[in-house]
């Protein structure tokens with residue numbers, strides 16, 4: 001379990017850590033300012049915690065006494081730090097609220113149960129007493145999934161932090177499954193499994209600060225999902241504490257006994273109850289890892305290579321194709337930190353002469369497995385890539401990406417400190433609709449950014465990568481960096497988000513491939529699931545949680 005106070009309550013990661021700019025802060029920030037059409041970047045520090053207004057907890061001493069009796073006095077927290085830390089997740093909207101000192105959604109108490117039985121007792125208590133209950137793992141939701149909301153008829157909000165449930169309970173080395181408590185953080189889970197020679201292989205960018213339960217509840221995807229699968233694929237079974245009592249789902253390798261109910265748990269986002277533990281599929285730790293880079297002349301050629309590799313069913317762990325703006329951004333940002341030497345500059349110039357210039361797109365191919373499989377796969381993926389116009393860059397770019405794969409989120413807080421917004425959104429779509437959707441979303445974002453720009457000189461960076469591919473389609477992940485419109489930051493972002501989400505749905509994409517629904521995507525759910533589908537989900541909620549105790553205001557359209 002990570003000590004909560006070691007973490008930024010209103011930003012990313014450990015308080016003592018940050019993004020390493022190689023001693024070239026002035027050059028990097030000058031480069032960012034230039035890209036965004038700013039002469040210089042403003043100074044916009046976040047409001048300090050001790051000056052924020054926080055309403056007194058709306059729980060009586062009886063309520064608190066009852067919670068203390070369940071989890072122990074030390075595990076019921078009502079102090080300022082705990083309530084602020086648990087008030088929201090990590091989306092741009094969340095950070096805007098936290099940084100401006102808006103703690104309207106702070107929970108009235110945070111409880112840390114130490115067993116599945118204690119979780120069940122807390123759920124039952126909240127349900128009986130008319131209290132809202134918000135399940136909270138790492139709190140890295142970027143869709144409003146952990147906002148401490150309550151229904152009109154609920155007296156107060158209790159946030160249930162799962163991180164004391166942090167143990168691997170059993171490993172079945174014959175079946176390759178592990179039974180794990182839901183509040184375990186990524187690093188502790190992998191450390192424990194790898195000590196025994198196994199891995200789950202689920203490495204989202206938020207790996208260090210997110211939990212097993214959160215991955216399942218939000219149907220998450222790790223960066224190597226091509227090999228290890230999304231959460232719904234590696235989930236074997238789960239145990240939940242619900243207002244109707246404990247619920248354990250079936251745990252078979254396959255079954256024809258009706259629909260597989262695990263599929264309702266994956267993506268339930270806390271609205272059906274609290275996942276207390278799960279059995280998951282594990283793998284032997286791969287003996288070999290190979291990450292290398294390739295350039296394509298454009299995004300279409302790169303996407304065709306990714307599709308071909310997947311449809312030829314070559315065993316890959318990761319294929320990550322950046323479009324031209326993202327490739328340019330990554331290279332220029334890296335050059336601002338570590339200026340390239342003469343040899344590197346000459347190599348880039350030579351590639352530009354060969355046509356890999358302005359529009360070039362970087363593909364990172366990750367292979368994992370035993371030595372023979374990785375070697376064979378390396379030969380075969382490279383053959384496909386070169387046949388379709390890719391040029392090999394070697395392992396350095398791949399290894400650099402791998403070593404920094406969890407670092408980028410640390411850039412967001414210093415950007416916000418300088419009036420620069422950073423946010424992402426994602427979808428998945430069939431191959432036959434992919435380019436149409438890509439263009440449509442790009443256009444919608446650009447138009448919305450222009451119509452909501454900070455001023456006429458403001459420029460934005462909009463970039464995309466293709467990741468998490470399948471035989472029939474792939475996920476597209478968009479990142480936007482733009483100057484904030486001071487005083488209207490929320491409205492500015494909502495306009496951009498609305499335009500992008502409408503374009504995603506119009507283009508045939510899902511409103512989320514791996515971030516989930518939360519509050520932010522709920523308005524688009526009806527268009528995706530249809531009336532019958534939403535009624536089915538609502539019925540499921542009503543049957544397990546008739547008083548709507550669990551995570552009110554999330555997933556289902558209001």
Ligand SMILES: Cc1cc2nc3c(=O)[nH]c(=O)nc-3n(C[C@H](O)[C@H](O)[C@H](O)COP(=O)(O)OP(=O)(O)OC[C@H]3O[C@@H](n4cnc5c(N)ncnc54)[C@H](O)[C@@H]3O)c2cc1C
Pocket residue numbers: 089090091134135136137138139140141142145146162182183203204205206209210211212213214215216217218219220221222223268269270271273274275276409514515516518551554
């Ligand atoms: C910088 C950054 C990078 C990210 N990268 C990725 C990525 O690569 N891939 C990806 O999939 N996601 C990514 N995310 C999104 C987020 O990390 C995932 O949604 C993650 O799965 C959430 O895990 P968590 O433990 O933080 O859950 P939380 O944020 O605490 O909760 C997420 C949702 O699940 C519910 N929940 C949590 N635990 C439980 C439980 N035990 N039982 C029932 N409900 C529960 C919550 O109520 C909430 O609705 C990223 C987020 C950030 C901020």
